[in-house]
Amino acid sequence: MIILEASNIYKSYGNKFNKQEVLKGLDIRVEKGEFLSIMGPSGSGKTTLLNVLSSIDRVSQGMIKIEGKDIVGMKEKQLAEFRKNHLGFIFQEYNLLDTLTVKENVLLPLSITKTPKKEAEQKFAELATELGIYEIKDKYPNEISGGQKQRTSAARAFIHEPSIIFADEPTGALDSKSASDLLNKLQHLNRKRKATIVMVTHDPVAASFSSRVIFIKDGQVYTQLNKGNETRQAFFHDIMKTQGVLGGVQHEH
Amino acid sequence: MSINQLIFRSLRKNLKNYYLYVFALIFAVALYFSFVTLQYDPALNEMKGTVKGAAAIRAASVLLIAIVGVFLFYANAIFIKRRSKEIGLFQLIGMTKGKIFRMLTAENFILYYSSLIIGIFIGFAGSKLLLMILFKVTNIEAIATLSFSEKALVQTLVVFSVIYLFIMLMNRWFIQKQTILSLFRVTSTTEVKKVSVLEMLIGIFGLVLILTGYYVSSKLFDGDFATINELFLAMAFILGSVIIGTYFFFKGTVSFLFYLLRKRKGGYLNIGEVLSLSSLMFRMKSNALLLTIITTVSALAIGLLSLSYISYYSAGQTARNTVAADFSFMNQEDAKRFTEALKEKGIPYKEKVIDVIQVKADLTSILENVDSSILNVDLAAMPVPVIRDSDVETIDLPPDQTLFTGYQDYLAQFMPFKKSGQIQLKGKHEGIKLRYLGLEKTYYISYRFTYGFPTVIVDETIFERLKKDIDPKIQKESTVYIGIHISDEEKVEKADDMFQTMNFHAPADSRLAIISNQKYQFGLIMFIVAFLGLTFLITSGCILYFKQMDEGQDEQPNYTILRKLGFTQGDLLSGIQGKQLFNFGIPLILGLSHSYFAVRSGWFFFGTELWMPMLTVMLVYTALYSIFGILSVLYYKKMIKEAL
Ligand SMILES: Nc1ncnc2c1ncn2[C@@H]1O[C@H](COP(=O)(O)OP(=O)(O)OP(=O)(O)O)[C@@H](O)[C@H]1O
Ligand SMILES: [Mg+2]
Numbered sequence: 001m002i003i004l005e006a007s008n009i010y011k012s013y014g015n016k017f018n019k020q021e022v023l024k025g026l027d028i029r030v031e032k033g034e035f036l037s038i039m040g041p042s043g044s045g046k047t048t049l050l051n052v053l054s055s056i057d058r059v060s061q062g063m064i065k066i067e068g069k070d071i072v073g074m075k076e077k078q079l080a081e082f083r084k085n086h087l088g089f090i091f092q093e094y095n096l097l098d099t100l101t102v103k104e105n106v107l108l109p110l111s112i113t114k115t116p117k118k119e120a121e122q123k124f125a126e127l128a129t130e131l132g133i134y135e136i137k138d139k140y141p142n143e144i145s146g147g148q149k150q151r152t153s154a155a156r157a158f159i160h161e162p163s164i165i166f167a168d169e170p171t172g173a174l175d176s177k178s179a180s181d182l183l184n185k186l187q188h189l190n191r192k193r194k195a196t197i198v199m200v201t202h203d204p205v206a207a208s209f210s211s212r213v214i215f216i217k218d219g220q221v222y223t224q225l226n227k228g229n230e231t232r233q234a235f236f237h238d239i240m241k242t243q244g245v246l247g248g249v250q251h252e253h
Numbered sequence: 254m255s256i257n258q259l260i261f262r263s264l265r266k267n268l269k270n271y272y273l274y275v276f277a278l279i280f281a282v283a284l285y286f287s288f289v290t291l292q293y294d295p296a297l298n299e300m301k302g303t304v305k306g307a308a309a310i311r312a313a314s315v316l317l318i319a320i321v322g323v324f325l326f327y328a329n330a331i332f333i334k335r336r337s338k339e340i341g342l343f344q345l346i347g348m349t350k351g352k353i354f355r356m357l358t359a360e361n362f363i364l365y366y367s368s369l370i371i372g373i374f375i376g377f378a379g380s381k382l383l384l385m386i387l388f389k390v391t392n393i394e395a396i397a398t399l400s401f402s403e404k405a406l407v408q409t410l411v412v413f414s415v416i417y418l419f420i421m422l423m424n425r426w427f428i429q430k431q432t433i434l435s436l437f438r439v440t441s442t443t444e445v446k447k448v449s450v451l452e453m454l455i456g457i458f459g460l461v462l463i464l465t466g467y468y469v470s471s472k473l474f475d476g477d478f479a480t481i482n483e484l485f486l487a488m489a490f491i492l493g494s495v496i497i498g499t500y501f502f503f504k505g506t507v508s509f510l511f512y513l514l515r516k517r518k519g520g521y522l523n524i525g526e527v528l529s530l531s532s533l534m535f536r537m538k539s540n541a542l543l544l545t546i547i548t549t550v551s552a553l554a555i556g557l558l559s560l561s562y563i564s565y566y567s568a569g570q571t572a573r574n575t576v577a578a579d580f581s582f583m584n585q586e587d588a589k590r591f592t593e594a595l596k597e598k599g600i601p602y603k604e605k606v607i608d609v610i611q612v613k614a615d616l617t618s619i620l621e622n623v624d625s626s627i628l629n630v631d632l633a634a635m636p637v638p639v640i641r642d643s644d645v646e647t648i649d650l651p652p653d654q655t656l657f658t659g660y661q662d663y664l665a666q667f668m669p670f671k672k673s674g675q676i677q678l679k680g681k682h683e684g685i686k687l688r689y690l691g692l693e694k695t696y697y698i699s700y701r702f703t704y705g706f707p708t709v710i711v712d713e714t715i716f717e718r719l720k721k722d723i724d725p726k727i728q729k730e731s732t733v734y735i736g737i738h739i740s741d742e743e744k745v746e747k748a749d750d751m752f753q754t755m756n757f758h759a760p761a762d763s764r765l766a767i768i769s770n771q772k773y774q775f776g777l778i779m780f781i782v783a784f785l786g787l788t789f790l791i792t793s794g795c796i797l798y799f800k801q802m803d804e805g806q807d808e809q810p811n812y813t814i815l816r817k818l819g820f821t822q823g824d825l826l827s828g829i830q831g832k833q834l835f836n837f838g839i840p841l842i843l844g845l846s847h848s849y850f851a852v853r854s855g856w857f858f859f860g861t862e863l864w865m866p867m868l869t870v871m872l873v874y875t876a877l878y879s880i881f882g883i884l885s886v887l888y889y890k891k892m893i894k895e896a897l
Binding site for chain 1: 815818
């Protein structure tokens with residue numbers, strides 16, 4: 001079953017006179033329960049794509065359906081409701097509230113769903129231990145490291161068990177050990193709870209944890225790789241190869 | 254890029270930041286200049302002489318400088334903070350701090366002095382308005398004409414130049430401590446740490462200080478502080494303990510309560526709490542001082558406005574109580590001449606004739622603990638005015654009862670009455686015991702008979718008995734009161750003009766004449782006090798509003814995150830409303846309470862009525878002050894809307 005479907009989407013920034021087209025007629029389909037990676041050079045529009053897919057930003061043109069519902073035409077309020085209940089985010093910038101402690105930040109999505117306090121407490125303890133942030137639960141974001149912030153942000157995305165998780169470079173600030181911990185956690189959520197994951201990354205190792213990788217270039221899908229029955233190692237080499245063909249940083253036009 | 258180019262670039266780019274600062278400046282200058290223009294206006298010379306107004310005006314202008322100075326410093330502080338990133342960036346590209354400072358100074362100079370000029374123009378126009386209001390409240394009939402005063406101009410320029418220097422010093426100091434690192438750091442660091450027992454004690458101590466201050470204030474004029482020196486010491490003590498107490502209250506009590514509340518949530522906060530509780534706690538340390546200042550300034554403003562309104566309000570009330578009609582006479586012939594003149598002019602009127610006799614009364618059993626030595630009267634045989642119930646349309650008493658009427662709040666302060674009891678009226682020979690029913694507010698006869706004491710109403714039969722048994726030694730010039738009510742409100746003035754031209758044998762009073770005399774005497778002081786009060790209101794409102802704008806901009810990234818997570822604008826706004834209710838509400842409530850005790854302690858020097866004028870001022874103040882609260886919510890609304 002297709003959970004997320006975007007066809008022919010355009011997105012441009014700026015005004016009439018100074019327009020920059022970032023997405024140019026891009027198509028994408030995500031199956032339910034899939035773990036999808038999006039790769040591409042810096043500035044190629046990955047964050048932009050994630051934003052429009054997750055209804056945070058609006059497309060200039062095109063259609064996006066989540067669970068069969070067209071979200072392009074939806075009202076602001078409906079969209080918010082939708083995000084609250086069904087989506088989880090790990091942003092590229094950590095996006096933690098500096099007025100809240102780590103624990104309060106993580107529990108934020110639960111306050112909406114009116115989860116009983118005891119259950120929330122239990123979920124938090126479990127998740128925080130797994131992600132290694134339990135010890136710092138009473139600290140404020142400006143008292144912890146970048147990697148800790150990223151893990152906190154991940155915990156916040158997982159805690160309410162959303163049906164789709166959007167992650168923008170979730171391992172960018174992590175050492176290889178905590179990175180693979182986090183990726184394992186993502187994989188675990190994906191396998192066990194059938195959570196759909198859409199992840200943007202620069203890191204081929206991270207991408208190799210997923211089941212499919214899409215490469216973006218010039219605002220369109222350049223190519224894609226399926227893991228199929230390959231081992232992670234083999235998949236990793238495929239990704240490396242494709243990335244080499246694709247080249248590095250995209251030049252401004 | 255040359256430094257001049259840089260200056261103009263940043264001027265253009267910062268216009269949005271500047272607009273707040275410019276507004277604050279223009280407002281402050283206009284306020285000050287209009288006041289000083291008034292101070293030097295020849296039209297005021299006469300008044301200054303009459304009520305020692307010169308000193309009052311000078312004191313007021315010093316106070317004005319203080320508040321305007323604080324206001325500008327604050328606006329500047331917010332403004333420079335907004336630019337700390339820019340300053341860090343300039344440093345990063347290798348500019349020296351001296352050079353940055355020179356750049357800022359030049360930039361500031363242009364803005365400061367152009368706002369100064371605009372402010373002076375607005376202030377000049379404003380001063381004319383002020384003068385018109387002043388003439389109105391002091392009942393002076395004159396056309397407000399103002400000449401541009403060079404003295405006022407020079408004084409304004411000097412004062413604001415000095416403030417400019419101080420602001421530059423402050424900027425210098427700010428740049429000096431600014432490091433490149435601050436460029437990368439999040440705007441504010443956390444201010445909440447674990448709340449200690451010490452903090453809790455500080456909070457309790459704060460409450461104790463406030464209550465002690467209140468207690469001493471209620472005892473201020475009870476005779477416990479006999480000499481002027483003691484009185485001043487007591488006042489200084491009250492002021493100090495209440496202000497410091499307020500600070501501790503915000504710093505300790507509020508933080509502590511918040512901390513407990515948050516702790517109980519165990520990290521599980523809903524959106525409202527995220528935006529109110531945690532945001533407030535996040536800035537509690539720096540806010541404690543600000544909230545204390547706002548509270549103090551509000552309390553001062555409400556107190557001053559109440560006192561001045563008490564005196565203004567009391568002018569009309571005092572006159573009404575003194576005359577008990579539009580005109581009053583103690584002599585039938587005088588009254589006859591006056592009413593004939595009224596008839597001639599075709600002014601309709603009603604005449605009320607009341608017999609008044611003075612009788613000694615024993616009031617000891619209906620008075621609450623009174624130290625009669627202050628009042629210098631014998632409470633067991635105090636002469637009181639007595640009238641018969643049939644002279645008062647609405648009252649009919651049985652022979653064994655009596656009703657008191659016409660009593661000023663002010664006398665009640667020194668001589669409180671019980672709700673009921675027994676009194677005895679003593680004629681020359683016989684004494685009559687009566688049951689006392691209570692005290693009413695209405696005045697039926699003029700001050701010339703009562704001297705501020707209540708009038709005693711008795712049944713007709715009792716009155717006749719007392720009249721036969723009268724003690725001639727204690728009677729006033731006359732035993733008859735004649736009150737003239739002009740039926741047509743608009744003709745009172747005309748009647749008063751006529752009254753002024755006539756000569757009477759016995760003392761006669763006109764309500765209007767008494768009012769204008771009172772207003773002339775208290776008008777200037779009242780005006781100054783009201784002016785200061787309003788200035789306080791506007792500056793404290795503005796400071797809070799500016800602070801909220803600042804916070805709103807700081808917190809906008811948070812709104813972005815929350816909206817990304819799926820909270821709607823409505824969700825966020827309701828949280829913000831809670832926060833603003835605290836930010837504006839708590840200082841207001843504390844300020845109201847402080848001012849209530851302040852006014853309570855000494856209002857009777859200013860007028861005869863307490864509750865009506867004080868409550869009116871409090872209500873109006875609350876309404877005006879709320880405008881700033883609403884404005885700030887609207888500003889947050891905009892911030893939230895633009896967040897995504
Ligand atoms: N709010 C915006 N306004 C204008 N242009 C934008 C905005 N956001 C992104 N862009 C532009 O769109 C392009 C794509 O940006 P995007 O953030 O999607 O890149 P990315 O693929 O996520 O890059 P990176 O890997 O570096 O994070 C960039 O050229 C950027 O300049
Ligand atoms: Mg990106």
